[in-house]
Structure formats: structure tokens, C-alpha cells
Amino acid sequence: xxxxxxxxxxxxxxxxxxxxxxxxxxxxxxxxxxxxxxxxxxxxxxxxxxxxxxxxxxxxxxxxxxxxxxxxxxxxxxxxxxxxxxxxxxxxxxxxxxxxxxxxxxxxxxxxxxxxxxxxxxxxxxxxxxxxxxxxxxxxxxxxxxxxxxxxxxxxxxxxxxxxxxxxxxxxxxxxxxxxxxxxxxxxxxxxxxxxxxxxxxxxxxxxxxxxxxxxxxxxxxxxxxxxxxxxxxxxxxxxxxxxxx
Ligand SMILES: Nc1ncnc2c1ncn2[C@@H]1O[C@H](COP(=O)(O)OP(=O)(O)OP(=O)(O)O)[C@@H](O)[C@H]1O
Ligand SMILES: [Mg+2]
Numbered sequence: 001x002x003x004x005x006x007x008x009x010x011x012x013x014x015x016x017x018x019x020x021x022x023x024x025x026x027x028x029x030x031x032x033x034x035x036x037x038x039x040x041x042x043x044x045x046x047x048x049x050x051x052x053x054x055x056x057x058x059x060x061x062x063x064x065x066x067x068x069x070x071x072x073x074x075x076x077x078x079x080x081x082x083x084x085x086x087x088x089x090x091x092x093x094x095x096x097x098x099x100x101x102x103x104x105x106x107x108x109x110x111x112x113x114x115x116x117x118x119x120x121x122x123x124x125x126x127x128x129x130x131x132x133x134x135x136x137x138x139x140x141x142x143x144x145x146x147x148x149x150x151x152x153x154x155x156x157x158x159x160x161x162x163x164x165x166x167x168x169x170x171x172x173x174x175x176x177x178x179x180x181x182x183x184x185x186x187x188x189x190x191x192x193x194x195x196x197x198x199x200x201x202x203x204x205x206x207x208x209x210x211x212x213x214x215x216x217x218x219x220x221x222x223x224x225x226x227x228x229x230x231x232x233x234x235x236x237x238x239x240x241x242x243x244x245x246x
Contacts, residue, residue, distance in 0.1 A: 001029065004026040007058050012056045022058070024211065028183050029180075029182065033187070033193075033202070035203055040209035042155075046155050046185065076153040083128045083139055089128070090124040092139060093146055111146060118138040137158070141169070150181075156188055191241075195237070196223050199216065201215045
């Protein structure tokens with residue numbers, strides 16, 4: 001199991017400074033979230049933790065080891081689903097298991113179980129274009145979950161889902177995470193989603209992205225979105241994002 005350290009990380013793309021001195025520590029088993037304005041560098045942070053890109057300053061480690069390349073123990077769920085359009089749901093979700101050398105029989109069992117969890121039972125033989133947008137996103141979530149990673153990196157996984165599916169997927173994610181010791185980092189535009197799910201919320205500034213505040217949410221789960229405490233937490237985050245009414 002892994003503790004993630006983002007240690008004084010800066011990132012520039014040419015002359016564009018995207019991140020400045022970002023510090024994030026996610027202890028093993030914690031559910032962390034990042035909220036921040038569009039373009040502030042959230043996906044860039046996640047891609048670097050996934051080993052898909054590198055900091056220009058500072059370092060990123062998993063349990064003290066520098067992250068140098070992607071690893072199946074750390075799964076990234078992309079902001080836009082990335083299914084192979086010419087492959088069935090079953091193949092897309094089982095592909096990682098196949099690469100890992102899991103037998104067809106075992107693969108089918110694991111794929112079927114995870115598809116049932118994300119509400120896609122019966123859609124094994126469908127192609128991505130035959131699914132709704134929300135179903136495609138759920139298939140892409142299933143593809144990461146089926147690998148049973150130690151670290152789950154989620155880039156706005158529920159952004160494109162309708163309000164009803166979104167709430168049920170948030171609950172499903174909590175169910176899949178609680179008691180597993182998995183480390184989770186969720187990026188979201190949805191402040192309520194962050195408060196509903198996370199132990200710690202990092203609020204980022206506009207680009208160049210910095211952490212302006214980290215907020216611990218100690219409210220026991222399941223959390224009530226209509227509670228006064230929840231509203232106070234929302235207000236606090238909106239203030240940091242400069243969104244509260246002046
Ligand atoms: N590979 C790249 N090459 C050049 N610039 C990049 C690259 N990837 C990201 N950027 C730039 O870095 C900045 C941050 O991008 P990033 O995708 O991390 O933002 P974000 O916070 O995830 O935004 P959003 O909320 O809209 O998804 C943007 O200005 C983007 O143009
Ligand atoms: Mg992004």
C-alpha cells in the first residue's frame with residue numbers, strides 16, 4: 001500500500017508555468033480531493049503521480065520511491081473516457097487483466113463482477129458507441145477498478161454523468177474504497193462531491209496552480225449534503241476559490 005508525496009513540485013510546459021511549489025501528502029488509505037479552476041494544473045498533477053509526465057522542479061514519491069513510470073498499482077481514470085472504440089465493453093474492461101496474464105475464465109468472472117458493480121451487467125458484448133455517455137464513463141471506471149489498484153487517481157470521473165447516476169456512483173466509489181486501505185486522489189469541479197467523499201480537500205489557485213488551502217473533512221460518513229456543517233464547509237471552499245458573494 002502506498003503513501004503519495006508531492007514535494008515542492010513545479011511544472012512548466014516551455015515558458016508556461018503551470019504548477020508552482022505544490023505540496024500534497026496523501027497517507028496510505030486516505031481519500032483526498034483537489035478542487036480548483038479550469039486550467040490550474042489539476043490533471044497535470046494527476047498525470048505526474050500516474051508516471052505519465054515529470055515535474056520540472058521538486059519530486060513525487062510513492063512510499064518514498066520516486067515515481068518514474070506508470071505502474072499497475074496506480075490506476076488513472078482519465079477526464080475523458082478512453083475506451084477502444086473497436087472493442088467490446090468486456091474486452092476493454094478485461095484488457096489490463098489479460099496483459100497481467102490472468103486466464104480467460106478468471107478474467108470473465110472479474111469483469112462480470114465489476115460490471116455489475118457499476119451497473120453495466122448485460123452490456124459485456126456492446127461496443128462503446130452503443131452505450132450512453134454515462135455508461136461509457138462507467139465502463140472506463142470499471143476498467144481501472146478491475147485491476148484492484150493500491151492507488152486510484154480519478155480525473156473528474158463523474159463530470160459527464162447525470163445528477164442521479166452521479167450520486168449513485170459516488171456511493172459506489174465509497175463502498176469500493178472503505179476498509180480497503182486504497183489511497184485515492186479525486187479531481188473534481190464539484191465542491192459538494194469533494195465534501196461528500198474526501199478526508200482532505202486541496203484547493204488550488206488559478207494557473208500557475210498552487211495549493212491555497214488544505215481542508216480536513218472529519219464529518220463521519222455517510223455525510224448529509226443538507227447539513228449545516230456541510231454548508232459551512234462548502235462556503236469555506238467557495239471563499240478560497242473566490243466564488244462566495246461579496
Ligand atoms: N502536454 C502539454 N503541453 C503543453 N501545455 C500543457 C500540456 N498539458 C497541459 N498543458 C497546459 O497546462 C495547463 C494546465 O492543464 P491541466 O490539464 O492540468 O488543467 P486542469 O486544471 O486539469 O484543467 P480542467 O479543469 O479544465 O481540466 C493548461 O494551461 C494547459 O494548456
Ligand atoms: Mg483537467
